[in-house]
Amino acid sequence: MKLKSAALGLAMIATATLAQADITLIHGEAGPNRGARAAALQWFADEIAERSEGEIKLDIQWGGALFKSNAAMQSVGDGVADMGSVIAVYYPQEMVAYGIADLPINNPDAWVGMRATDALMRNSTEIADNLRDKNLVYIGTWTTSQVNIGCKGAAIRKASDIERLKVRGVGAYGKVFGEMGANMVRMSIYDAYQGLDTGLIDCSQGYSYAVAALKQAEVMDSYTLLNWGQVGGVGMFMNADVYDSLSAAQQDLLNAVGSDMADEFGRIITQANEDAIVAMKEAGVEVIVLPEPEREKLVRKGGKFLAEWVNTAEKSGLPGQALLEDYQVLVARFSAERDQKGYPWERESN
Numbered sequence: 001m002k003l004k005s006a007a008l009g010l011a012m013i014a015t016a017t018l019a020q021a022d023i024t025l026i027h028g029e030a031g032p033n034r035g036a037r038a039a040a041l042q043w044f045a046d047e048i049a050e051r052s053e054g055e056i057k058l059d060i061q062w063g064g065a066l067f068k069s070n071a072a073m074q075s076v077g078d079g080v081a082d083m084g085s086v087i088a089v090y091y092p093q094e095m096v097a098y099g100i101a102d103l104p105i106n107n108p109d110a111w112v113g114m115r116a117t118d119a120l121m122r123n124s125t126e127i128a129d130n131l132r133d134k135n136l137v138y139i140g141t142w143t144t145s146q147v148n149i150g151c152k153g154a155a156i157r158k159a160s161d162i163e164r165l166k167v168r169g170v171g172a173y174g175k176v177f178g179e180m181g182a183n184m185v186r187m188s189i190y191d192a193y194q195g196l197d198t199g200l201i202d203c204s205q206g207y208s209y210a211v212a213a214l215k216q217a218e219v220m221d222s223y224t225l226l227n228w229g230q231v232g233g234v235g236m237f238m239n240a241d242v243y244d245s246l247s248a249a250q251q252d253l254l255n256a257v258g259s260d261m262a263d264e265f266g267r268i269i270t271q272a273n274e275d276a277i278v279a280m281k282e283a284g285v286e287v288i289v290l291p292e293p294e295r296e297k298l299v300r301k302g303g304k305f306l307a308e309w310v311n312t313a314e315k316s317g318l319p320g321q322a323l324l325e326d327y328q329v330l331v332a333r334f335s336a337e338r339d340q341k342g343y344p345w346e347r348e349s350n
Helices: 001-023 036-051 069-078 096-102 108-125 127-132 171-179 187-197 208-213 240-244 248-281 293-302 304-315 320-341 343-350
Strands: 025-027 054-059 082-088 138-141 147-149 165-170 184-185 203-206 222-229 234-239 286-289
Touching: 025 069, 036 054, 036 138, 036 208, 036 248, 054 248, 069 082, 069 138, 082 138, 096 108, 096 171, 096 184, 096 304, 096 320, 108 248, 138 240, 138 248, 147 208, 165 171, 165 187, 165 234, 171 184, 171 203, 171 248, 171 293, 171 304, 184 248, 187 203, 187 208, 187 343, 203 208, 208 248, 222 248, 222 293, 234 240, 240 320, 248 286, 248 343, 293 304
Parallel strands: 025 054, 025 082, 165 184, 165 203, 222 286
Antiparallel strands: 082 234, 138 234, 147 203, 147 222
16 A cells, blocks of 8 residues: 555656646747748747657747737746747837847848847847846847838839838838938837828838738838848847746757747748739739939938947947947858858758
8 A cells, every 4th residue: 555655656746747847938929920920930839849849838929919019028028928029129228239130231131130140149248148137038030121111102212202201110220211301100010001001101111021911012002122121130039037947958949949940030031022022013012123323322321320329239338339340240251151052941952
């Protein structure tokens, strides 16, 4: 009888140990469960489950169920969710380090931008310490891909066409639109459909795959390809206390899959952007390519915001100039890798 009881007790302990080993991480996502970024986030969740053999699972709360995009940083830091998708432009001071990926440095290539951003965020001790002050740990990055602009009742064929239009824009790109004479309207990308539909805005800073995911082509007459740069400060962050509670092997797994996500999302978003442009044309949206001399006007206007970022970063205790130089070196490095070897998904298919 005693032996039977002892065996039962050991079995109960073993069961409890196994139960504790299974981890479910709650991830807050403000966007809908559709589109390229949603596909990449689901890929991350599936890869984590597969590579951990079911030990770690993600429970993704879509559509702002836990918090909206402008409350993501503090919500993850406070533990409202274990992890979450954070967009740097909503936190120009707090997430200044990650905001380096949003600068108009004339790199519209999604994969190059993500690889450069991931390398900087993952290897800079100064950035890691800065994030720790907010109880955050960096896990992986996405990008909006190249910045374009979609309009209703208007069309951007040259830089001066932006003047006097009501424009939803964010970050340095939005500031450039403002300097070109636009009337800037503060609005989330998730509200841009209604803004265009009701006339609250004339144009919205956009990204091709997001236009498709948010069905904004339904309320657009024109879409101008700027070939300028991207908003790359869009990524996955984890509550530092939760991260520290994991084993080293579990942390390594999250970081490895987070790094691999840049290649997977690069593949997804490149195709999604191409498909979105085709769909816009089929829907009757005029797709315009901004001429090179007009694009150069935007590039020149954006130059001063690099210096502004350096100043903001240094005021927050970060080595702004050194980080910017490191980032530009990384962009050049991954651009050269792309030119020499092609994209990773192209290499695998050869």
